[in-house]
Amino acid sequence: MTSELVFVGLGLSGVDGMTVKALNALKECDKIYAEFYTSNLIGTEVSDLAEFIGKEIHVVYRSEVEEGHDIIEDAKTMRVAFVTAGDTMLATTHVDLRIQAVMEGIPVRVFNGISIFSACPTCLGLQPYKFGRTVTLPFLERNYQPKSPYDHIMENKKRGLHTMILLDIRAEELRYMTAKDAIEWLLAGEEKWGEGLITDKTLLCVVSHAGAEDEKVVAGYPRDLLQMDLGAPLQTLVLPGELHFMEAEALVDFAGAPEEIIQDDE
Amino acid sequence: MTSELVFVGLGLSGVDGMTVKALNALKECDKIYAEFYTSNLIGTEVSDLAEFIGKEIHVVYRSEVEEGHDIIEDAKTMRVAFVTAGDTMLATTHVDLRIQAVMEGIPVRVFNGISIFSACPTCLGLQPYKFGRTVTLPFLERNYQPKSPYDHIMENKKRGLHTMILLDIRAEELRYMTAKDAIEWLLAGEEKWGEGLITDKTLLCVVSHAGAEDEKVVAGYPRDLLQMDLGAPLQTLVLPGELHFMEAEALVDFAGAPEEIIQDDE
Structure with a gap:
């Protein structure tokens, strides 16, 4: 056989x-x-x-x-x-x-199948070459929050690189971390460690149901995103590094990012 | 319409x-x-x-x-x-x-289509989360060799991260950079800049025709790879960072890497 x-x-x-x-x-x-x-x-x-x-x-x-x-x-x-x-x-x-x-x-x-590793940059119009290491955010258990994801995103940011932030999945418990959970995670981390990873003016991007017919792509500042409908899990969060002019333009046009992210001096 | x-x-x-x-x-x-x-x-x-x-x-x-x-x-x-x-x-x-x-x-x-960004880690059994920024090697023109790819790979390596190295394509001239060209590029760079990015014992991985029926995956040391049949373009080179035990095992089993890369102290 x-x-x-x-x-x-x-x-x-x-x-x-x-x-x-x-x-x-x-x-x-x-x-x-x-x-x-x-x-x-x-x-x-x-x-x-x-x-x-x-x-x-x-x-x-x-x-x-x-x-x-x-x-x-x-x-x-x-x-x-x-x-x-x-x-x-x-x-x-x-x-x-x-x-x-x-x-x-x-x-x-x-x-091979289509992966979030290429679909996520595609949705946002961000260059895949400019992503640093990918980070996964874990659910907070008994309030223990590991610092390594915060550090890894910070390292990428210092080098001008984007970070794709994958969100915890516990499919067997039907628990899927949401983008809002993830934003709260980062804000709580900032309050704790205070190294300036995320401020009120840090642009974040959320991709919900990447590649599906009901895909939803949003970019904005943390407090604004928390007030908006960001779609449902599975979701991915991206913290962009330095934006090429075309990337900034794409985030405005494809994801509704604030127009002020397009630098006039280009 | x-x-x-x-x-x-x-x-x-x-x-x-x-x-x-x-x-x-x-x-x-x-x-x-x-x-x-x-x-x-x-x-x-x-x-x-x-x-x-x-x-x-x-x-x-x-x-x-x-x-x-x-x-x-x-x-x-x-x-x-x-x-x-x-x-x-x-x-x-x-x-x-x-x-x-x-x-x-x-x-x-x-x-979306299948991309080398997920197919390359898949072929090798390397964890996609452990790749740093991707680098593209350009053809050497009039012997001018830019240092930035060397620096970017070095930055990844210092942080224990793998680097996927994409090779130059000039489809309109029917020119496709080979993995051997890329290895020569790195060796020439090492001779020039001497920062220890690549030595005789640096493991490199070559993926040819990723995902195709005639896919070829090889891992070994630079001088050995230059003597071997590595398949034909399109090819991708990977310079791995720190290997998890399972990654080392995969490189031995899937790509014929030297068994000595599996550390006994795990």
């Missing part, structure tokens, strides 16, 4: 957000596993996906993927797909699964 | 590398413009693409896109698509075109 493990990124939204080649590969698989705890497919139910591909989908939880046992065992004698929202291989557990497959001599193919 | 400008990223390789929703959108367009000077669709001719979509494709050159006149004029009275390899909106001229459309009141839709 065929032995194979096929990794597929489904993209950000809708059953039709995957590539044509990924769809064709999935149709040829004997069994499809899916995890939605590292990200979620916007506006889509698992049943929609199963119908679109024409195959049953086995949703697996974090612990099952981390163990990997069933998936690897099945892939020894079948063509097995492991699908995720966004791109594949961007979470450590996916890489671990692939390493296990290689160790077992199971052939692997990878079908 | 319908007025619309639809931006589509075709992905990295093959006609089937675009998303299902992008394909459906293209089938509904009245006119399709394509530019292949910022990137190229691996293993695919324009005629294959035209046949796959079932529409004629008008290939445009850099100057025509920068001017934008025909595209914008057509989009006032038709549903016009502007397609590129990789993702869309990652080049300044795309953003400029979109700004012009917004200014003219032309409705815009964006269909």
